[in-house]
Amino acid sequence: MFDKTCITQGLSVMPGDRYEVEIRGCSIWTTELVNAETRRILEDDVTGNDVIVNSILIDHYLWDYRRDHADEMKHIPFHRIRCIYY
Numbered sequence: 001m002f003d004k005t006c007i008t009q010g011l012s013v014m015p016g017d018r019y020e021v022e023i024r025g026c027s028i029w030t031t032e033l034v035n036a037e038t039r040r041i042l043e044d045d046v047t048g049n050d051v052i053v054n055s056i057l058i059d060h061y062l063w064d065y066r067r068d069h070a071d072e073m074k075h076i077p078f079h080r081i082r083c084i085y086y
């Protein structure tokens with residue numbers, strides 16, 4: 001299980017560290033859950049038949065949202081890592 005200390009204290013996580021892998025895995029799984037729920041909602045909405053949604057679009061949306069609302073989200077800690085995958 002992930003130790004939140006490195007996040008709350010602003011410490012960097014090393015690429016490939018088990019915590020970094022856990023965070024990445026959880027973010028992938030969460031994106032898949034959002035994708036599944038979005039698709040379920042769209043199936044019930046007859047006006048949303050032409051909407052394209054997939055995990056990549058959701059991931060990019062969430063990344064852009066966090067960047068656009070950084071000031072509003074300052075109170076939410078996040079992991080710090082230097083990696084080509086982010």
